[in-house]
Amino acid sequence: MEIPLRGPEAVAHADYPTGIRRWLTATNHKDIGTLYLSFSFAMFLVGGVMALTIRAELFQPGLQIVQPEFFNQLTTLHGLIMLFGAFMPAFVGFANWQIPLMIGAPDMAFPRLNNFSFWLLPPAAILLIGSLFAPGGATGAGWTLYPPLSVQMGPGMDMAIFAIHILGVSSIMGSINIVVTILNMRAPGMTLMKMPMFVWTWFVTAYMIILVMPVLAGAVTMLLTDRHFDTHFFNAAGGGDPVLFQHILWFFGHPEVYILVLPTFGIVSQVIPTFARKRLYGYRSMVVATCAIGIISCLVWAHHMFTVGMPVGGQLFFMYASLLVAVPTGVKVFNWTATMWEGSLSFETPMLFAVGFLFVFVCGGITGVILAIVPVDVQLQDTYYIIAHFHYTMVAASLFGMYAGTYYWLPKWTGHMYDETLGRWHFWLSMIFFNITFFPMHFLGLAGMPRRIPDYPLQFADFNMIATIGAFGFGLSQVLFVYTVIKCVRGGQPATARVWDGAEGLEWTLPSPVPHHTFQTPPVVA
Amino acid sequence: MMRDLAKAAMVALLAPGMAIANGEAKFGFQTPQTIVAHEIYDLHLLVLGIVVVIALGVFAVVAYAMLRHRRSLGHQAKQFDDNKAVQILWTAIPLLIVVGLAFPATRTVSVMKDTSNPDMTIKVTGYQWKWRYDYLGEDVSFYSDLSTAREQIENKVPKGENYLLEVDNPMVVPVGKKVRILVTANDVIHSWWVPAFGVKQDAIVGYVRDSWFTVDTPGIYRGQCAELCGKEHGFMPIVVEAVPEEKYRTWLTEQQTKGKAAIAAASAAAGKTYALDELKTEGEKVYGRSCAACHQANGQGVPGAFPAIAHGAITTGPVAGHIDIVLNGSKKNPAMAAWKGQLSDLEIAAVITYERNAFGNALGDVVQPNQIAAAAK
Numbered sequence: 090m091e092i093p094l095r096g097p098e099a100v101a102h103a104d105y106p107t108g109i110r111r112w113l114t115a116t117n118h119k120d121i122g123t124l125y126l127s128f129s130f131a132m133f134l135v136g137g138v139m140a141l142t143i144r145a146e147l148f149q150p151g152l153q154i155v156q157p158e159f160f161n162q163l164t165t166l167h168g169l170i171m172l173f174g175a176f177m178p179a180f181v182g183f184a185n186w187q188i189p190l191m192i193g194a195p196d197m198a199f200p201r202l203n204n205f206s207f208w209l210l211p212p213a214a215i216l217l218i219g220s221l222f223a224p225g226g227a228t229g230a231g232w233t234l235y236p237p238l239s240v241q242m243g244p245g246m247d248m249a250i251f252a253i254h255i256l257g258v259s260s261i262m263g264s265i266n267i268v269v270t271i272l273n274m275r276a277p278g279m280t281l282m283k284m285p286m287f288v289w290t291w292f293v294t295a296y297m298i299i300l301v302m303p304v305l306a307g308a309v310t311m312l313l314t315d316r317h318f319d320t321h322f323f324n325a326a327g328g329g330d331p332v333l334f335q336h337i338l339w340f341f342g343h344p345e346v347y348i349l350v351l352p353t354f355g356i357v358s359q360v361i362p363t364f365a366r367k368r369l370y371g372y373r374s375m376v377v378a379t380c381a382i383g384i385i386s387c388l389v390w391a392h393h394m395f396t397v398g399m400p401v402g403g404q405l406f407f408m409y410a411s412l413l414v415a416v417p418t419g420v421k422v423f424n425w426t427a428t429m430w431e432g433s434l435s436f437e438t439p440m441l442f443a444v445g446f447l448f449v450f451v452c453g454g455i456t457g458v459i460l461a462i463v464p465v466d467v468q469l470q471d472t473y474y475i476i477a478h479f480h481y482t483m484v485a486a487s488l489f490g491m492y493a494g495t496y497y498w499l500p501k502w503t504g505h506m507y508d509e510t511l512g513r514w515h516f517w518l519s520m521i522f523f524n525i526t527f528f529p530m531h532f533l534g535l536a537g538m539p540r541r542i543p544d545y546p547l548q549f550a551d552f553n554m555i556a557t558i559g560a561f562g563f564g565l566s567q568v569l570f571v572y573t574v575i576k577c578v579r580g581g582q583p584a585t586a587r588v589w590d591g592a593e594g595l596e597w598t599l600p601s602p603v604p605h606h607t608f609q610t611p612p613v614v615a
Numbered sequence: 616m617m618r619d620l621a622k623a624a625m626v627a628l629l630a631p632g633m634a635i636a637n638g639e640a641k642f643g644f645q646t647p648q649t650i651v652a653h654e655i656y657d658l659h660l661l662v663l664g665i666v667v668v669i670a671l672g673v674f675a676v677v678a679y680a681m682l683r684h685r686r687s688l689g690h691q692a693k694q695f696d697d698n699k700a701v702q703i704l705w706t707a708i709p710l711l712i713v714v715g716l717a718f719p720a721t722r723t724v725s726v727m728k729d730t731s732n733p734d735m736t737i738k739v740t741g742y743q744w745k746w747r748y749d750y751l752g753e754d755v756s757f758y759s760d761l762s763t764a765r766e767q768i769e770n771k772v773p774k775g776e777n778y779l780l781e782v783d784n785p786m787v788v789p790v791g792k793k794v795r796i797l798v799t800a801n802d803v804i805h806s807w808w809v810p811a812f813g814v815k816q817d818a819i820v821g822y823v824r825d826s827w828f829t830v831d832t833p834g835i836y837r838g839q840c841a842e843l844c845g846k847e848h849g850f851m852p853i854v855v856e857a858v859p860e861e862k863y864r865t866w867l868t869e870q871q872t873k874g875k876a877a878i879a880a881a882s883a884a885a886g887k888t889y890a891l892d893e894l895k896t897e898g899e900k901v902y903g904r905s906c907a908a909c910h911q912a913n914g915q916g917v918p919g920a921f922p923a924i925a926h927g928a929i930t931t932g933p934v935a936g937h938i939d940i941v942l943n944g945s946k947k948n949p950a951m952a953a954w955k956g957q958l959s960d961l962e963i964a965a966v967i968t969y970e971r972n973a974f975g976n977a978l979g980d981v982v983q984p985n986q987i988a989a990a991a992k
Binding site for chain 1: 641642643644645651652654655658659662663666667669670673674676677680681684685686687690691692693694695697701702705706709710713716717720721723724725727728767768769770774776777778779780798802803804806808810813814815816817819820821822824825826838839840841842843844845846847848849850917918919920948949950
């Protein structure tokens with residue numbers, strides 16, 4: 090699909106590359122943002138098809154569609170692709186599009202680095218998906234890649250390790266770009282404490298990525314040398330420790346879940362005030378809470394490992410620290426609620442998704458508190474309860490937040506209003522089917538169904554059947570989103586500059602569609 | 616297919632009611648059977664109650680705002696300023712609540728971790744894909760393997776009541792006695808989990824972790840491996856039979872006698888020379904139990920992951936190489952376990968003989984138990 094160059098500036102830059110070169114050599118933050126968002130949505134569909142295959146196999150007890158080894162490959166790739174291929178790049182897409190527009194910068198600080206960060210992604214995706222065709226198939230060690238199981242895997246495992254390396258490099262470069270842009274390119278008068286919440290949350294997220302992605306790279310590199318060069322980092326027989334890998338992985342992995350949700354907090358903090366027609370309540374405490382979440386989330390990793398047999402002291406420390414995360418997270422929820430209170434609310438699609446986010450995020454948050462309690466976690470660790478919990482926080486909360494952001498800014502990006510009826514349908518279908526899919530999984534986990542199994546005892550049959558029906562409904566609902574977005578890009582009611590009557594911020598001072606080059610002269614923020 | 620879909624639609628509509636009616640699916644934990652499981656059960660209800668109340672409070676405020684503070688009702692936005700007291704309050708109260716939650720949880724953690732003064736100790740070892748139980752000091756040890764028939768898994772015959780939750784040799788323990796378990800693994804990480812006991816302990820290669828339980832009432836309790844351990848992860852259940860003390864003693868004596876008989880049989884086998892057919896018959900059984908999961912029932916393996924037995928380089932190569940890989944496992948492909956210790960010399964001899972004379976392999980080789988014993992030295 091050919092996306093037209095935006096606005097009158099396009100004409101002034103007649104030598105601007107067109108066709109495929111426009112995208113291959115893109116250095117414009119808006120084009121790169123579009124690339125990131127399109128790529129990540131394609132990956133979301135790939136990961137989604139894998140999820141549906143998993144759910145189809147679990148529709149009934151017994152093996153019907155896939156064999157256990159392929160099932161394990163699907164769960165592993167589903168996780169890796171969703172995390173590294175879909176969600177992380179999607180947020181970088183939002184950052185690319187919005188951060189320069191929201192801080193009044195002409196572009197990102199390092200446009201060529203920006204191009205490179207994006208174009209690293211397709212080779213990594215090819216490695217990941219291509220590993221399915223390696224001898225022995227893709228890695229079936231779970232996305233957490235725990236040794237010694239991951240040491241047993243075939244060459245598909247090595248392809249996954251290299252893919253993670255490349256994706257990590259891409260994320261780190263993207264984050265450096267974001268940090269430098271935010272620190273150096275804000276419009277005159279925009280102090281840190283005047284930055285929109287979305288920019289603040291990405292600022293903290295970028296630092297977290299720079300902190301933890303190299304740790305993951307180290308972990309998988311050690312795995313690689315254990316596999317091929319006879320090192321024994323994780324091999325007890327050679328003096329290593331398999332649990333060491335888990336510590337390193339989760340030192341990355343726990344901050345990662347906040348990396349996937351903080352920018353969503355930012356988006357929601359833009360959307361709710363707009364449709365409440367009020368200022369964000371407690372801006373200062375929101376900033377403090379974001380930083381607090383960023384810091385505490387780096388100190389709770391071992392709550393993913395309460396069953397490895399840690400000493401009592403370790404278990405208690407990580408339980409207390411995990412419970413503590415609930416406090417700043419609660420502050421955020423209370424501030425959003427206070428922003429809605431006494432507002433003049435209207436419920437266009439972005440607001441529906443933002444309120445939907447609030448609902449599913451609180452559900453995922455309270456199960457998080459339950460899981461922080463060590464004895465209860467011991468019972469629920471590695472069960473479907475965990476699957477329910479993190480799909481509520483990540484899929485629903487992160488995804489709904491991103492949908493809110495997409496519908497919110499789409500008119501600014503394309504110059505057209507999206508079809509409101511279709512948008513609302515998309516919301517309600519997603520919301521209902523999401524809950525049909527994942528709510529029963531709480532019961533499955535409580536009753537004792539382990540995760541990552543291709544077949545299950547008969548007492549779990551009813552809820553699994555419901556979950557599968559919900560999953561297919563949820564998957565099909567996302568096709569509606571594709572249609573709605575394409576329809577909006579192609580045409581529709583022209584959008585005004587401000588788009589939403591309650592919208593505040595620099596991006597809304599620009600015409601819609603936003604011109605190809607913006608803020609060549611920095612705006613002055615009072 | 617249509618019938619499945621119709622059933623699915625019905626289930627979706629009626630599930631909650633049905634689930635209660637037939638008592639199959641449950642909405643909460645399994646009935647707790649140990650002190651720890653009871654404490655976890657109560658702790659979960661307490662925490663659940665508190666967080667649900669908080670969530671409902673938030674939802675109520677949001678819902679009220681959504682219903683009453685709508686622009687469509689002509690409601691005007693009231694800008695009110697940030698209030699420091701409010702911010703402090705809604706930071707402090709959640710903080711106090713989580714501190715309050717931490718107290719009972721901490722107490723339970725110390726109970727769970729107290730493995731001192733056990734009445735008996737069982738070493739639990741995870742294998743791909745079965746469990747081994749060693750009753751320390753009692754000279755009793757055995758493997759515990761899934762006993763659900765492959766045909767049930769492949770939907771060729773109806774599934775039994777305890778589908779995927781049944782084993783050939785369950786762990787047997789006396790009720791009312793503190794049982795300490797030492798958990799470790801042989802190949803990859805597994806996790807020993809019996810929900811009704813509130814015990815889940817990862818089995819980590821090269822390390823021994825411990826946990827404990829005291830079962831209140833006699834019965835059969837079932838669980839599953841909880842840590843992804845490869846392709847048959849979903850097929851290595853745990854079954855614990857809790858019996859009165861006297862019955863346990865009888866069972867223990869039986870096991871000891873059986874153990875001695877097995878040793879006697881093994882030493883008798885060591886000197887004996889078997890015929891090709893005897894070994895093949897025994898070998899076929901061993902193959903089905905221990906090899907078919909990876910190398911497949913038809914001996915074709917899985918290309919790229921598990922080599923074929925039929926016309927394989929090793930299975931049709933020198934006998935010494937074949938014996939070596941079965942005894943000691945493969946360094947190149949760690950998924951191939953070392954079967955020394957897991958299978959008797961006779962079983963290994965039988966399965967090697969079988970592999971060399973089945974699936975189209977017709978080498979005519981006969982491997983005797985004493986060859987295995989010699990190679991294992």
